[in-house]
Amino acid sequence: MKFVPLFLMLFLVAAAASAGQPRAVDTRLQEVQRQMVGVRQISGTFTQTKKLEFLKEPVVSHGRFFFDKPGTLTWEYVSPAPSGLKMENGKATVWNGPPEARVTQPGAMSRAAKMMADQVMMWMNFRPRDIQAAYDVGIAGENPLTLRVVPKRDGLRKYLKSITVALADDYRTVRSVTLEEDGAATTLDFDDVRFDQGPPRGMTE
Amino acid sequence: MSGDSPAERAGRRRARLLVAAVVTVVLGVSLILAEAIDLDKSIRPLIPDSSPELAKSAGVLDLAPFSKVLAVQLAADGPDSARLLPETADAVRARLDPALMDAPALDEQIPDMAGVMALLPALADGECLDQVATAMDPAALGPRLAVLKDDLSGVNAAVTGLFWRADPLGLRGCVFKNFPRLTGLPQPDPMIGYPVSDDGLRLLILIRPKVAMSDTDGCVALMANLEESLAVSLPEGVTAQIAGGHRHTAANSGVIMRDLVVTMSLAMILILAIYVFLVRSWGALWLFLTPAAAVLIATAIMSLVFDRVSGLAIGFGAAVLGIAEDYAVHVHFALRRSPDSRTAIRWVARPLFMSVLLCAGGFGVLWWSAIPAIRQVAVFTILSIVVGYAWAILVLPHCPGMDTPRERAMPPADLRRPRKRACLATVGVFACLTLVLFAAVPRNASVRSLGHASRELLSDQAAIEKAWKLNQDMSIFLAEGGDAEQALALVRQGEASLRARMPGLESASLASLWPDAAEQAARIAAWNSLMAERGAEFTAAFTQAALEHGFAPAAFEPFLQWFAAKPARIDAEALRSAGLGFLLNSFLSAKDGKTYATLLVQDAGANHGVSALDGNERIFALSARGLEHGLDRAMSQDRWLIPAAAVICLLVLLWTFQDGYFALLAFIPSLAGLAGVLAWFMASGHPLGLVEAAGLPLVVCLGADYGILAVHEFSEKLDLGAARAILVSGLTTVAGIGILILARHPVLKAMGGTVFVGLVAAMAAAILLLPRLCGEKRTGRDGA
Numbered sequence: 001m002k003f004v005p006l007f008l009m010l011f012l013v014a015a016a017a018s019a020g021q022p023r024a025v026d027t028r029l030q031e032v033q034r035q036m037v038g039v040r041q042i043s044g045t046f047t048q049t050k051k052l053e054f055l056k057e058p059v060v061s062h063g064r065f066f067f068d069k070p071g072t073l074t075w076e077y078v079s080p081a082p083s084g085l086k087m088e089n090g091k092a093t094v095w096n097g098p099p100e101a102r103v104t105q106p107g108a109m110s111r112a113a114k115m116m117a118d119q120v121m122m123w124m125n126f127r128p129r130d131i132q133a134a135y136d137v138g139i140a141g142e143n144p145l146t147l148r149v150v151p152k153r154d155g156l157r158k159y160l161k162s163i164t165v166a167l168a169d170d171y172r173t174v175r176s177v178t179l180e181e182d183g184a185a186t187t188l189d190f191d192d193v194r195f196d197q198g199p200p201r202g203m204t205e
Numbered sequence: 206m207s208g209d210s211p212a213e214r215a216g217r218r219r220a221r222l223l224v225a226a227v228v229t230v231v232l233g234v235s236l237i238l239a240e241a242i243d244l245d246k247s248i249r250p251l252i253p254d255s256s257p258e259l260a261k262s263a264g265v266l267d268l269a270p271f272s273k274v275l276a277v278q279l280a281a282d283g284p285d286s287a288r289l290l291p292e293t294a295d296a297v298r299a300r301l302d303p304a305l306m307d308a309p310a311l312d313e314q315i316p317d318m319a320g321v322m323a324l325l326p327a328l329a330d331g332e333c334l335d336q337v338a339t340a341m342d343p344a345a346l347g348p349r350l351a352v353l354k355d356d357l358s359g360v361n362a363a364v365t366g367l368f369w370r371a372d373p374l375g376l377r378g379c380v381f382k383n384f385p386r387l388t389g390l391p392q393p394d395p396m397i398g399y400p401v402s403d404d405g406l407r408l409l410i411l412i413r414p415k416v417a418m419s420d421t422d423g424c425v426a427l428m429a430n431l432e433e434s435l436a437v438s439l440p441e442g443v444t445a446q447i448a449g450g451h452r453h454t455a456a457n458s459g460v461i462m463r464d465l466v467v468t469m470s471l472a473m474i475l476i477l478a479i480y481v482f483l484v485r486s487w488g489a490l491w492l493f494l495t496p497a498a499a500v501l502i503a504t505a506i507m508s509l510v511f512d513r514v515s516g517l518a519i520g521f522g523a524a525v526l527g528i529a530e531d532y533a534v535h536v537h538f539a540l541r542r543s544p545d546s547r548t549a550i551r552w553v554a555r556p557l558f559m560s561v562l563l564c565a566g567g568f569g570v571l572w573w574s575a576i577p578a579i580r581q582v583a584v585f586t587i588l589s590i591v592v593g594y595a596w597a598i599l600v601l602p603h604c605p606g607m608d609t610p611r612e613r614a615m616p617p618a619d620l621r622r623p624r625k626r627a628c629l630a631t632v633g634v635f636a637c638l639t640l641v642l643f644a645a646v647p648r649n650a651s652v653r654s655l656g657h658a659s660r661e662l663l664s665d666q667a668a669i670e671k672a673w674k675l676n677q678d679m680s681i682f683l684a685e686g687g688d689a690e691q692a693l694a695l696v697r698q699g700e701a702s703l704r705a706r707m708p709g710l711e712s713a714s715l716a717s718l719w720p721d722a723a724e725q726a727a728r729i730a731a732w733n734s735l736m737a738e739r740g741a742e743f744t745a746a747f748t749q750a751a752l753e754h755g756f757a758p759a760a761f762e763p764f765l766q767w768f769a770a771k772p773a774r775i776d777a778e779a780l781r782s783a784g785l786g787f788l789l790n791s792f793l794s795a796k797d798g799k800t801y802a803t804l805l806v807q808d809a810g811a812n813h814g815v816s817a818l819d820g821n822e823r824i825f826a827l828s829a830r831g832l833e834h835g836l837d838r839a840m841s842q843d844r845w846l847i848p849a850a851a852v853i854c855l856l857v858l859l860w861t862f863q864d865g866y867f868a869l870l871a872f873i874p875s876l877a878g879l880a881g882v883l884a885w886f887m888a889s890g891h892p893l894g895l896v897e898a899a900g901l902p903l904v905v906c907l908g909a910d911y912g913i914l915a916v917h918e919f920s921e922k923l924d925l926g927a928a929r930a931i932l933v934s935g936l937t938t939v940a941g942i943g944i945l946i947l948a949r950h951p952v953l954k955a956m957g958g959t960v961f962v963g964l965v966a967a968m969a970a971a972i973l974l975l976p977r978l979c980g981e982k983r984t985g986r987d988g989a
């Protein structure tokens with residue numbers, strides 16, 4: 001579920017500031033949609049901190065991502081354990097290991113990755129109607145502006161309880177994205193987010 | 206009649222009243238019985254029951270995995286598809302009538318990992334036990350837990366998160382490898398809850414009907430509810446297609462009912478029109494009542510004779526209407542030309558009785574057809590003919606206006622003898638032509654030729670099967686047992702038999718996931734032995750390693766609880782607990798106190814699979830190829846009905862005319878009819894299927910019927926208006942049968958088309974050819 005918040009960030013980048021009412025949420029989502037028009041590519045790096053109920057210490061990992069509209073996504077963990085997925089033409093490929101010793105994962109893993117990537121794509125191809133069909137969207141706080149979305153479908157709720165996104169003060173970047181799962185909370189901190197500048201340096205093609 | 210004495214008039218009045226009373230009672234009782242008839246509107250009566258295995262297979266058709274689901278494909282070609290499709294699917298599901306169907310919940314389709322692991326000991330073969338033993342090695346635990354920790358934070362987290370607490374050692378493969386691979390049904394997207402195509406533009410709702418595929422009324426109600434749900438729920442831009450046996454049943458039922466109403470009504474109207482134009486008397490009213498009464502009484506008797514009557518047999522009633530009134534027409538014309546009704550009946554009773562015998566003989570051979578519905582057609586038609594004859598002879602002369610001569614008696618017809626050589630040559634030519642054409646006409650044993658399927662239905666089915674790879678080239682076998690264990694034991698035997706004949710053949714059943722009791726016991730014993738030897742040591746080492754890698758003590762509680770538990774045997778409850786209920790329902794069914802286990806076999810393109818399991822009468826093949834193989838055999842069996850009908854006709858003709866040449870002459874329309882219809886098949890490319898083959902004996906006997914009436918005029922010094930009677934009765938018969946061409950059900954249409962073309966050819970031969978084959982005039986049959 002770590003992929004989902006990335007694209008929450010994308011719509012939040014340009015999110016408007018005001019209101020906490022449902023109607024205000026609609027307005028804000030529409031504003032984001034307007035501001036996303038014309039964006040073809042998004043790239044950046046992230047730090048992921050995963051707190052598991054049954055792990056004494058959180059697991060911290062680092063990685064980078066690149067999205068090329070309409071449907072190409074690369075999401076790559078660099079450390080501590082290199083792994084990643086690439087979604088292209090509706091097919092997902094998952095790998096483990098460093099580039100020189102990459103092992104492609106079997107179909108079951110790819111199917112799971114595809115499902116995750118599909119969720120990401122939904123956010124990336126930002127359409128408020130799609131988002132609001134899949135999630136209940138609400139404003140959880142104002143300073144900083146924080147959105148909380150809850151999956152509507154039972155299937156998705158089995159994996160993900162909610163996503164909380166805190167915006168930076170300038171509303172251009174995301175301060176943090178937290179995914180609440182059953183017995184786990186994953187926080188993603190994004191950095192060096194760029195638009196229409198190709199994949200990040202060093203990203204595996 | 207005006208010269209009758211008062212006593213004679215009173216006697217006639219009493220007889221008329223008596224007949225009226227009897228007829229009223231008979232018709233009233235018939236109406237009540239006909240109302241109560243149990244109509245079977247499915248295609249089940251069309252499946253041949255000549256071979257026991259085919260009959261049994263037909264009986265359990267609705268237990269096949271694909272018969273137990275209805276597939277509804279939603280498609281949206283646009284950017285909103287990801288949102289619209291699940292929303293629409295939810296809306297459709299919410300409107301389904303739970304008494305008729307449901308859609309399985311996600312929990313039933315996604316395995317529960319703790320439940321899956323509980324199956325492992327009973328499935329642990331030698332290879333798996335080695336894998337478990339290796340994984341239990343204390344030295345391997347540290348690296349394994351390190352990988353697990355990485356997976357929990359990396360790209361594999363989505364999958365790892367589902368099982369890590371129950372299966373930290375990665376042993377689930379020992380269970381998953383036993384899952385049947387050819388489930389034939391697509392798996393749901395765990396996020397969305399429905400199978401979704403790779404491009405995201407199609408979604409499949411798998412619906413579980415709660416009514417059997419053979420329950421026509423249930424299927425009609427189910428389809429009505431489903432179509433209503435779709436009509437209300439489908440937003441703009443989303444289309445729906447439905448595929449499944451229940452849709453076929455509902456479609457067939459609707460078409461049969463429509464055909465019944467349309468063909469019967471049109472036949473009645475057409476027959477009435479013929480009477481109005483050609484009979485032109487009030488007697489036409491009584492003539493018109495004859496076929497109606499015949500069909501009503503025959504239907505009533507059918508309801509007493511058969512538990513369920515095929516709607517197709519009654520649908521053939523339109524044709525029967527045209528045949529049953531023939532006798533009334535002949536009696537009517539005889540009454541108009543004879544001095545009194547007794548004389549008229551004496552003149553026509555014998556030739557008409559011969560005609561009844563002919564028709565009864567021709568239709569009677571259909572009793573030996575392999576198709577139950579055709580046998581019912583035979584009984585229904587014979588009953589109608591006999592009732593029609595009895596009505597014409599016993600009731601019609603007492604009807605007001607029927608017993609008064611209205612026409613001047615025509616001079617006797619010239620009595621003529623057949624020209625022997627010409628007659629023999631004509632019979633020879635038509636017989637050879639028939640044989641050659643019969644050998645050359647293409648055959649069709651397709652199952653689909655027996656059922657109605659609209660273009661839309663077929664297109665929907667093809668689209669869904671292609672998109673989701675459903676039911677593709679797969680043979681289905683059902684093994685019957687007293688319980689699941691027995692049924693699965695038979696499946697194992699069947700699989701072993703198939704594999705012995707065709708090594709490498711891909712098959713799937715629940716047997717791999719549910720081993721027999723002895724095998725489970727042996728595996729559990731081996732598991733217990735391993736655990737007794739190394740279990741305690743492993744548990745301590747694992748707990749220690751988990752702590753060292755930063756996992757909390759409760760992290761692997763599900764795994765350790767399972768590891769310490771006494772292994773349980775696999776049964777239906779264990780599989781359901783593992784979240785495999787949908788799989789279980791797909792491969793195991795119960796009906797009439799028996800349990801049926803399914804075996805799916807990748808069809809290698811031949812009937813090898815079917816024959817490989819022949820001999821085991823408790824395993825039934827449900828493959829399309831197997832069914833077609835059975836139909837082909839049934840068609841071969843029904844082929845002898847044609848010569849049988851011909852022999853019966855010739856015998857009746859010989860008995861009637863007591864003269865070989867007259868008999869041959871009267872048989873010429875039959876041969877012409879056969880040759881005509883076969884030539885039409887050849888010319889139009891229409892294949893000879895089971896139904897068409899069953900229609901040919903009818904052409905033989907009805908053709909001979911024309912022959913007998915036409916030749917009767919040459920052989921007897923009587924003119925009873927036969928020419929006009931032949932024309933009227935022939936037209937009504939052809940009209941009644943021709944109406945069936947308008948039927949939408951392929952069986953009625955095929956039967957109607959076959960008999961119609963055959964009768965037109967037979968009529969043409971009777972009217973145009975027979976007079977030319979009679980050259981010699983004589984003064985009387987006996988030379989007087």
